[in-house]
Amino acid sequence: MVILQANNIQYKYQDGTHALRGVSMEIEQGEFLAILGPNGSGKTTLLKHFNGLLKIQEGEVLLDGRSLKNYPSREVVQRVGIVFQDPNDQLFAQTVREDVAFGPMNLGLSKEDIERRVEDALTLVNMSHCADKFVGHLSYGQKKRVCIAGVLAMKPEVLLLDEPTSGLDPAGVTHLMRLLQKLNSECGITIIMATNVIDVVPVYMSSMAVMYEGTVLHEGTPENVFSKIEELEEVYLELPQIAQLMRLLRDKDKISMEKLPLTIGEARKFLIQKLNGEHVVRLPSLNVSKEYS
Numbered sequence: 001m002v003i004l005q006a007n008n009i010q011y012k013y014q015d016g017t018h019a020l021r022g023v024s025m026e027i028e029q030g031e032f033l034a035i036l037g038p039n040g041s042g043k044t045t046l047l048k049h050f051n052g053l054l055k056i057q058e059g060e061v062l063l064d065g066r067s068l069k070n071y072p073s074r075e076v077v078q079r080v081g082i083v084f085q086d087p088n089d090q091l092f093a094q095t096v097r098e099d100v101a102f103g104p105m106n107l108g109l110s111k112e113d114i115e116r117r118v119e120d121a122l123t124l125v126n127m128s129h130c131a132d133k134f135v136g137h138l139s140y141g142q143k144k145r146v147c148i149a150g151v152l153a154m155k156p157e158v159l160l161l162d163e164p165t166s167g168l169d170p171a172g173v174t175h176l177m178r179l180l181q182k183l184n185s186e187c188g189i190t191i192i193m194a195t196n197v198i199d200v201v202p203v204y205m206s207s208m209a210v211m212y213e214g215t216v217l218h219e220g221t222p223e224n225v226f227s228k229i230e231e232l233e234e235v236y237l238e239l240p241q242i243a244q245l246m247r248l249l250r251d252k253d254k255i256s257m258e259k260l261p262l263t264i265g266e267a268r269k270f271l272i273q274k275l276n277g278e279h280v281v282r283l284p285s286l287n288v289s290k291e292y293s
């Protein structure tokens with residue numbers, strides 16, 4: 001079932017910048033979608049259309065088949081949550097608990113319900129131990145988690161995230177991606193994430209869209225989209241690092257492979273099969289075949 005649909009959206013900022021030039025997209029319920037593209041290609045502008053933050057100028061956005069124009073904005077904000085790139089643009093209360101409670105309080109819930117939602121959301125992002133801390137005293141990564149908790153406390157059906165991994169350390173990136181994967185697969189939340197971290201896309205995401213100068217150039221599964229290497233290079237999009245290595249092995253070292261592995265797991269599986277199978281990997285200059293035969 002399609003949960004969100006963009007029909008030919010065009011958007012011009014006040015200074016005349018034509019940020020979106022006819023974007024159409026369908027997002028299935030339960031999808032985990034990455035939006036990639038160079039700086040200024042329109043990712044943030046598009047995300048802001050999906051929950052009505054930017055007023056639609058041309059085209060339309062449908063939530064459950066109904067135009068956003070026909071929804072009370074309060075309902076849209078509850079059903080489609082957004083996490084901004086910079087947590088300082090999102091957090092405003094004094095303490096973590098107060099900040100996460102803000103959304104549920106606006107839903108008119110009872111005190112007990114609000115407390116439960118805050119506790120549950122903070123537990124999900126591993127931040128319950130900081131509930132009474134001052135927001136201003138949190139580290140950058142902790143602030144990001146609190147922003148996500150604030151949105152989760154609204155129990156959204158769709159979660160929009162703008163570059164959520166920026167500023168996180170490597171372990172923080174893995175932790176966040178696993179959390180998002182869990183929210184997607186176990187809680188059924190549809191996730192749309194603008195990102196420039198290409199490596200995480202084939203590992204966690206079910207689909208991806210590539211934007212360039214306000215349009216969507218490619219859409220599909222990571223396997224599909226990353227198979228169009230030359231076209232992606234034209235818009236300066238690189239392959240995941242492991243795929244770049246496998247591509248070198250295929251093209252320079254002439255190791256045949258049906259399709260390019262995109263993740264470390266796929267590459268490992270492929271190499272083990274090669275090493276165990278009749279086609280032993282032969283890298284004459286390195287003499288790897290001898291070692292393994």
Ligand SMILES: Nc1ncnc2c1ncn2[C@@H]1O[C@H](COP(=O)(O)OP(=O)(O)OP(=O)(O)O)[C@@H](O)[C@H]1O
Pocket residue numbers: 013014015017018019037038039040041042043044045046
């Ligand atoms: N408030 C604004 N006023 C004028 N132009 C804007 C405004 N916000 C964004 N733009 C312009 O719109 C275009 C798309 O910007 P957008 O922020 O959507 O890109 P992006 O893909 O999210 O980029 P990044 O990867 O840097 O976050 C850019 O040319 C940008 O300069």
Ligand SMILES: [Mg+2]
Pocket residue numbers: 043044045162194
């Ligand atoms: Mg952006």
